[in-house]
Amino acid sequence: xxxxxxxxxxxxxxxxxxxxxxxxxxxxxxxxxxxxxxxxxxxxxxxxxxxxxxxxxxxxxxxxxxxxxxxxxxxxxxxxxxxxxxxxxxxxxxxxxxxxxxxxx
Amino acid sequence: xxxxxxxxxxxxxxxxxxxxxxxxxxxxxxxxxxxxxxxxxxxxxxxxxxxxxxxxxxxxxxxxxxxxxxxxxxxxxxxxxxxxxxxxxxxxxxxxxxxxxxxxx
DNA sequence: TCTACATTTCCAATATTATGGAAATATTAA
DNA sequence: TTAATATTTCCATAATATTGGAAATGTAGA
Numbered sequence: 001x002x003x004x005x006x007x008x009x010x011x012x013x014x015x016x017x018x019x020x021x022x023x024x025x026x027x028x029x030x031x032x033x034x035x036x037x038x039x040x041x042x043x044x045x046x047x048x049x050x051x052x053x054x055x056x057x058x059x060x061x062x063x064x065x066x067x068x069x070x071x072x073x074x075x076x077x078x079x080x081x082x083x084x085x086x087x088x089x090x091x092x093x094x095x096x097x098x099x100x101x102x103x104x105x
Numbered sequence: 106x107x108x109x110x111x112x113x114x115x116x117x118x119x120x121x122x123x124x125x126x127x128x129x130x131x132x133x134x135x136x137x138x139x140x141x142x143x144x145x146x147x148x149x150x151x152x153x154x155x156x157x158x159x160x161x162x163x164x165x166x167x168x169x170x171x172x173x174x175x176x177x178x179x180x181x182x183x184x185x186x187x188x189x190x191x192x193x194x195x196x197x198x199x200x201x202x203x204x205x206x207x208x209x210x
Numbered sequence: 211t212c213t214a215c216a217t218t219t220c221c222a223a224t225a226t227t228a229t230g231g232a233a234a235t236a237t238t239a240a
Numbered sequence: 241t242t243a244a245t246a247t248t249t250c251c252a253t254a255a256t257a258t259t260g261g262a263a264a265t266g267t268a269g270a
Binding site: 212213214216217220221222224227228229230231232233235236240 | 242247253264267270
C-alpha cells in the first residue's frame with residue numbers, strides 16, 4: 001500500500017459516522033447490510049449516509065452489490081488488512097515489538 | 106480506546122504531511138527529532154509544521170520534550186498500539202483471521 | 211402501466227481543516 | 241544585554257468536508 005492509499009483509508013475511517021458504519025458492516029460479516037438498515041440503525045438520513053458510503057467505497061473499504069431495490073454493503077477485509085499492515089510496517093518500524101498485534105505473537 | 110479517541114487518532118494520521126511526520130518519528134526512534142529537522146526533511150514551513158505537530162500531539166500520537174531551544178518530538182508507540190488494537194478488535198471482529206497481524210501468528 | 215419503496219444525485223448552507231507569512235516567545239551564546 | 245536561532249502563535253485566505261431536504265433514478269409488485 002502506498003502512502004496516498006493509506007491516507008485515503010485513514011481519512012475514510014476518521015469520521016465517527018463512517019467508522020460506525022464500517023464497524024457495523026464488520027459485525028454484519030460477509031452477508032453485509034442494506035443501506036437502509038445501516039441508516040436506521042445509526043440514525044443517519046439517506047442523503048448523508050449515501051455520501052459517507054461513497055467515501056468508504058472510494059477508499060475501497062466497503063463493497064456493494066445490488067439485490068433488487070436494495071443495495072447491500074459489506075466490509076472489504078482485504079483493504080483493512082492492507083491498512084493495518086501499512087501501519088504496522090511503517091509506523092512501528094525499528095521498534096515493532098511495541099505494537100500489540102505483533103507483541104501477541 | 107473509545108471511538109472518539111480512535112477517530113481523533115485516525116484523523117491525525119489521515120493527512121499526508123502528518124503521516125510522513127509520524128513515519129519519520131517512528132524511524133527516529135526514542136531519541137526523536139527536533140521540529141526544525143522534521144521541517145527540513147519534509148520541506149514544510151515552520152508555521153505549517155507546528156500546526157500539524159499540534160494536531161498529532163493533541164491526538165497523543167507524539168510526545169515532545171524541550172532541549173535548550175530545540176523541541177524534540179518522538180512517536181508515542183503506546184497510542185499507536187492502542188489504535189491498531191482498536192482497529193483489529195472492532196474492525197476485524199468475527200473474522201479476525203482475515204487481518205494480517207493476526208494471520209501472521 | 212402505475213404505485214410504492216430504496217437509494218442516489220443535486221444543491222446550497224455550514225463547518226472544519228490546511229496553508230504560510232509575520233510577529234511573538236523562548237533559549238543560548240557572545 | 242544583545243544578537244542569533246528555534247519554535248509557536250496570530251491571522252487571513254483558501255480549500256475541503258459535512259449535512260440533509262428535495263428531486264431524480266432504479267426496481268418490484270399490483
